[in-house]
Amino acid sequence: MNLPLIVILGPTASGKTGYAIELARRINGEIVCADSRTVYRGMDVGTAKPTKREQEMVPHWGLDLAEPNGRFTLYDFQQYAYTKIAEIRGRQHVPMLVGGTGLYIDSVIYHYGLAKEASFDTTRRSRLEQMTVTELTDYAVFHQLELPNDALNKRRLIRVIEQGAVNKKCTQLDDNTVVIGIKSDRETLRTRSRQRSEQMLADGLIEETKRLIQQYGLVEPLRRNAYGVVHQYLNGDITSRDELIDRMVIADGHLVKKQLTWWRSPRRAGDIMWRSLDDLNKQMHASETLDDLGLLSQLIAEYKNFQNTHNTGENH
RNA sequence: GCUGGGGUAGUGAAGUGGUUAAACACGGCAGACUGUAAAUCUGCUCCCUCUGGGUUCGGGGGUUCGAAUCCCUCCCCCAGCA
Secondary structure (H helix, E strand, C coil), X not given: CCCCEEEEECCCCCCHHHHHHHHHHHHCEEEEEECCCCCECCCCHXXXXXXXXXXXXXXXXXXXXXXXXXXXXXXXXXHHHHHHHHHHHHCCCEEEEEECCHHHHHXXXXXXXXXXXXXXXXXXXXXXXXXXXXXXXXXXXXXXXXXXXXXXXXXXXXXXXXXXXXXCCCCCCCCCXXXXXXXXXXXXXXXXXXHHHHHHHHCCHHHHHHHHHHHHCCCHHHCCHHHHHHHHHHHCCCCCHHXXXXXXXXXXXXXXXXXXXXXXXXXXXXXXXXXXXXXHHHHHHHHHHCCHHHHXXXXXXXXXXXXXXXXXXXXX
16 A cells, blocks of 8 residues: 555644544554744744654654754755655655645645756855845846746746746645645634743743853844844844734634635635634544544545545535 | 823824825734644724725814814813822
């Protein structure tokens, strides 16, 4: 049997981690984290990285792969995930791709056509970064490059110029891939986010932020979300603990919005089977009498059914 | 109670007699996005029967051809003095 790939995705604070760990224990799974921030070493509390204890319950991969000031690319993640998924299958375990970074997940499940970069030209990058959007556009047009549909997005313009094209190569979902989305309404997420922010502070987020900034400087991953807000607090731009929490919740809210927009896109919406945490847990506990393969095949069957009904509905 | 400052979209804030009041920022909503993605970028955000129309600047009154802007009065907030 070719073991399936179980993908569990969902917005921040939706409860992916908890569910994934429990499921992994039931179906003999191993978790590959698809999260652009937990790849960084030392960024633990502020990224809600699975704890040591959680990591001991189920093998976790994809954590602590890079230094916060290092360069970690989509290609790096994709290759890492491919390797780990193959290794997990080699052990006759079920690979599970779990995370909230839509792009990372897509690069693996749709097999983005990424090629190894010969070498990253830092000098050229910083030269391009100094150009204005207009200059970059002119440059791209002059060299007859297709412009990104996000024409004012400087980062993407730079990528187009570096690559010499807009890269869109990808495939359909593999037959044995199952994609489950954790469905949750925004109010619930906000409530969870608030609780989680309180917990992060209790767990030493402020000290962690201080330490990381001292060690690496104010690098990009430390400028955003929880870390960015705490940095403003340390700076005195935010003066009260209440405001700090509020701002952390708002930052999470922005992230959630982007994540949901990503997954709502018609390009992938038909591949994601959204289920509430309650339903998923009920199913898991209801099938306790089943053996591991029973629960797994139940999920697969449910997903196949979802795909069929969705696709017929779409074509007619 | 007195004196001074102030009350403009969900919030902060610009506008201080004259082309269409609400720039700008935040928040909210929607969208794009294949190598930094928790990044980066775009649109909408007073109301409506919405390619057009309507209402508004704490309440009321007044001056003026014309008032968020000047005057009177009342209400509320902040600071100082009692």
